[in-house]
Amino acid sequence: MDLYEYQGKELFARFGIPVSEGRLATTPAEARAAAQELGSAQVVVKAQVLTGGRGKAGGIKLAGSPEEAEARAGEILGMDIRGHVVRKVWVEAASDIAKEYYLSVTFDRGEKKPLFMLTTEGGVDIEEVAARSPDALARLHVDPLVGFQPFQARWLCFAGGVDDPDEQKQVIGLVQKLYEAFVGADAMLCEVNPLIVTPTGEIKALDSKFTVDDNALFRHPDIAEMRDPEAADPRERLAREKDVTYVKLDGDIGILGNGAGLVMSTLDVIDQVGGRPANFCDLGGGGDAEGVVAALEVITSDPDVKGILFNIFGGITRCDEVARGILAALERMTIELPIVVRLDGTNAEEGRAMLAEAARSNLHVEETMLSAAERVVELAGAQ
Ligand code: GDP
Ligand code: MN
Numbered sequence: 001m002d003l004y005e006y007q008g009k010e011l012f013a014r015f016g017i018p019v020s021e022g023r024l025a026t027t028p029a030e031a032r033a034a035a036q037e038l039g040s041a042q043v044v045v046k047a048q049v050l051t052g053g054r055g056k057a058g059g060i061k062l063a064g065s066p067e068e069a070e071a072r073a074g075e076i077l078g079m080d081i082r083g084h085v086v087r088k089v090w091v092e093a094a095s096d097i098a099k100e101y102y103l104s105v106t107f108d109r110g111e112k113k114p115l116f117m118l119t120t121e122g123g124v125d126i127e128e129v130a131a132r133s134p135d136a137l138a139r140l141h142v143d144p145l146v147g148f149q150p151f152q153a154r155w156l157c158f159a160g161g162v163d164d165p166d167e168q169k170q171v172i173g174l175v176q177k178l179y180e181a182f183v184g185a186d187a188m189l190c191e192v193n194p195l196i197v198t199p200t201g202e203i204k205a206l207d208s209k210f211t212v213d214d215n216a217l218f219r220h221p222d223i224a225e226m227r228d229p230e231a232a233d234p235r236e237r238l239a240r241e242k243d244v245t246y247v248k249l250d251g252d253i254g255i256l257g258n259g260a261g262l263v264m265s266t267l268d269v270i271d272q273v274g275g276r277p278a279n280f281c282d283l284g285g286g287g288d289a290e291g292v293v294a295a296l297e298v299i300t301s302d303p304d305v306k307g308i309l310f311n312i313f314g315g316i317t318r319c320d321e322v323a324r325g326i327l328a329a330l331e332r333m334t335i336e337l338p339i340v341v342r343l344d345g346t347n348a349e350e351g352r353a354m355l356a357e358a359a360r361s362n363l364h365v366e367e368t369m370l371s372a373a374e375r376v377v378e379l380a381g382a383q
Contacts, residue, residue, distance in 0.1 A: 001211065001212050001214055001217065001223075001224075001226075001227055002050045002209075002210075002211050003208075003210040003211070003212065003223075003226055004048045004049075004050065004088070004090075004226075004228070005046065005048060005090060005207060005208050005209075006022065006024055006048055006088075006090040007210065007226045008190075008208030008209065008210030009022070009205065009208045011181060011185055011208075011210060011223070012181060012192075012205050012208055012210075014181075015177050015178075015180050015181040015184060016177050017174060017177050017178060017181065017192075017204075017205055018174075018202070018203065018204035018205065019204060019205050019208075020092045020093045020094075020095055020204065020206070021038060021092065021093050022034075022038070022090050022091055022092030022093065023037060023038065023090075023091050023092075024048070024088055024089075024090055024091075025073060025088070025089050025090075025091055026077075026087060026088050026089075027073075027077070028070040028071070028073040028074040028077065029070065030073075031045060031069045031070055031072070031073030031089055031091050032066045032067065032069055032070035032073075033066075034069070034091040035063065035065070035066040035069035035070075035091055036066045038091065038092070038093050040093035040094065041064070041094075042062055042063065042064055042093075042094040043062070043063050043069050043091050043092060043093060043094055044060060044061070044062050044063070044091070044092055044093075044094045044095075045060070045061050045062075045063055045069055045072040045073050045076055045089050045090075045091050046059065046060050046076075046089060046090045046091075046092065047059030047060065047076045047079060047081060047086040047089055048086065048087075048088040048089060048090050049081050049082075049084035049085075049086055050084060050231055051081060051082045051083075051084050052209065053081075053082070053125075054081055057079075057081045057082070058075075058076075058079070059076055059079060059081050059086060061075070061076065062094055069091055073089050073091070076089055077089060084231075087230065095196060095198055095204070095206060096198050096199050097194070097196045097197075097198065097206075098196075098197045098198060098199045098201075099120065099196065099197040100122040100123030100194035100195070100196055100206075101118070101119065101120050101121075101122040101160075101162070101171075101194060101195040101196070101197070101203075102117070102118065102119045102121070102122030102123070102126055102129070102191075102192070102193045102194065102195065103116075103117070103118050103122075103171075103174070103175065103178065103191075103192045103193075103195045104116070104117050104118075104126070104189065104190060104191035104192065104193070104209075105117075105142075105178055105179060105182045105187075105189075105190050106188065106189045106190075106191070107188055107189075108141060111141055112144075113141040113142060113143060113144060114141070114142045114144065114179070114182060115139060115140070115141055115142075116138075116139070116140040116141075116142065116152075116156055116175065116179075117137055117138065117139050117140075118137075118138045118140075118156050118157065118159075118160035118162075118171075118175070119136050119137045119138065119160055119161070120136070120160060120161040120162060121133065121136050121137075122193055122194040122195060123193065123194040126193065136160075136161065137160075138156050138159035138160035138161075140152055140155060140156045140159070142179065148176065148179045150172075150176065152175075153171075153172040153173075153175035153176050154168075154172055156175055157171045157172055157175065164201070166201055167197060167201065167203060170202075170203040171195075171203060174195070174203065174205075178190055178192070185210070185212055185220060185223060186212060186213045186216030186217075186219060186220065187210060187211060187212050187213065188211040188212065188213050189209060189210065189211040190208075190209075190210055191208070191209035191210075192205040192206075192207065192208060192209075193207055193209070194206050194207060233248055234301075235248060235279075235298055235301055235302055236248065238297070238298050238301060239281070239298045242294040242295075242297065242298065243294070244281050244282075244283075244291075244294050244295050244298050245260075245281060245282040245284065246279060246280070246281050246295075246298050246299075247279060247280055248278075248279050248302070249267075249276070249277045249278055249279050249280065250276065250278070250304075251270075251275065251276020251277045251278050251304070252275075252276060252278050252304050252305060252306040252307070252380055253270055253275050253276065253277050253278055253305070253306070253307050253308070253309055253376055253377065253380055254277075254278050254279055254280075254281075254299040254300070254302065254305040254307070254308040254309070254337075255267065255270070255277050255278075255279065255280040255281070255308075255309050255311070256280070256281045256283060256292075256295050256296075256299065256308065256309070256310045256311070257280070257281075257282060257283065257310070257311040257312065258282070258283045258284060258312050258313065258317055258322070259282065259284070259313070260282055262311060262313055263280050263281075263282050263311070265369070266280070266309065266311045266369065266373070267280065269369050269370060269373040270309070270373050270376075270377065272370075272373070273370070273373045273374045273377050274377060275373065275376070275377035275380070278299075278302055278304045278305045278306075279299060279302055279304075279305070281295040281298060281299055283295055283312075283317075283322075288321065288325050289324070289325045289328035289329055289332075290325075291325065292322070292325040292326055292328070292329040293328075293329040293332055293333065296308075296329055296333065296335065297333070300333075300335055300337065305337065306337065306380035306381075306383040307337055307338045307339075307340070307376045307377070307379050307380030307383065308335075308337055308338070308339045308340070308376070309339075309340050309341075309342070309372060309373065309376040310322075310326065310339065310340070310341040310342065310343075311342050311369060311372065312341070312342065312343050312344070312345075312351075313344050313345045314343065314344065314345030314346035314347055314348055314351070315345055315346060317346075318346045318347040318351075319343040319344070319345060319346060319347045319348040319350065319351030319352075320347040320350040320351045320354060321347075321351075322343065322351060323341075323343065323350075323351035323352070323354040323355050324354065326339075326341065326355065326363075327354065327355070327358050330358075330360060330363070335362070336362060337362065337383070338362050338364065338376065338379035338380065338383070339362055339363050339364065340364045340365075340366055340372050340375045340376040340379065341355055341363065341364070341365050341366070341372070342365075342366045342367065342368065342369055342371075342372035343355075343365070344367070344368075344369075352365050352367075364376075364379070
């Protein structure tokens with residue numbers, strides 16, 4: 001789960017990482033009141049969206065008075081930043097910036113270890129720095145079994161090019177705290193870009209990108225509550241409510257399968273026969289009517305879907321169970337779209353016979369994955 005900047009900063013503050021004081025606002029009037037309350041000569045009004053590059057897109061503006069904060073918030077609220085509509089702004093006491101650094105900790109899946117990155121060339125896209133001057137980017141892995149060692153923060157700081165002793169002291173403390181936040185919140189990414197040095201030599205996090213592992217949210221009910229249902233795709237929200245694994249893609253074939261591996265290969269086969277998947281749902285171990293209805297509701301709410309493919313391999317879940325589930329689901333909901341079903345494995349013949357017997361005009365049974373894919377692509381094309 002990605003957090004908004006203001007939420008990430010709230011977590012930063014909890015772990016002792018210095019951030020500026022700020023307030024959330026959803027209207028220009030609230031932004032004005034926020035600026036007034038902060039009482040700072042200058043504030044910065046920042047679009048809260050779950051995407052980067054807000055500054056370049058015009059989503060971050062300085063304001064010299066509460067009136068000006070109101071006006072800037074009026075410009076930023078409702079703005080579309082890379083497909084994300086701004087519904088909230090964060091108003092924070094503006095900082096004077098002498099230098100912009102970059103600091104992050106994320107997972108290096110290849111090494112199976114958390115990876116720190118630090119550079120004094122911050123503020124810009126880190127990919128740019130990595131490409132332009134890779135030597136300026138210090139990288140350091142932390143062995144999760146040994147844990148973080150204080151000398152590692154010192155090494156990172158020196159290798160990253162922080163040479164002022166007073167800055168070093170602050171950065172070393174901050175690296176340690178960022179690791180505590182990363183582990184403490186079960187994060188996948190904690191990124192501070194820019195990490196600034198003020199003209200008086202104070203270091204603080206001016207931005208935050210914080211991603212928490214979805215699978216660990218049960219341990220953090222307070223963080224789980226930070227999820228903004230408005231930010232999610234409406235169908236992904238529906239899927240989450242119904243406990244269906246759903247992924248949106250950009251074609252026109254809706255795919256239902258049982259098991260992630262089977263679903264992945266189904267995507268490949270659709271591609272192989274010249275089709276494009278619109279989405280996919282993983283029924284997992286469940287093929288009962290409830291599960292099938294939930295998945296079909298999610299899939300058919302996508303207007304891009306022109307045909308539906310069920311690809312089921314009966315193992316623990318028997319094919320006749322799934323066939324019963326499909327038929328029960330079709331009793332309960334009206335679907336006019338062509339549905340192609342491929343059943344194989346345990347009780348496949350019984351399942352196919354049940355579907356054939358039901359004799360529904362839009363329900364087509366195929367024996368192999370390839371023929372089923374060809375059929376659904378052809379039927380969807382005729383829609
Ligand atoms: P991003 O564009 O989404 O990464 O948003 P950031 O929060 O990183 O802000 C982008 C840029 O806006 C920063 O690199 C700063 O140059 C500028 N900025 C943000 N906050 C302040 C502030 O308090 N004072 C000043 N002077 N500039 C700021
Ligand atoms: Mn940033």
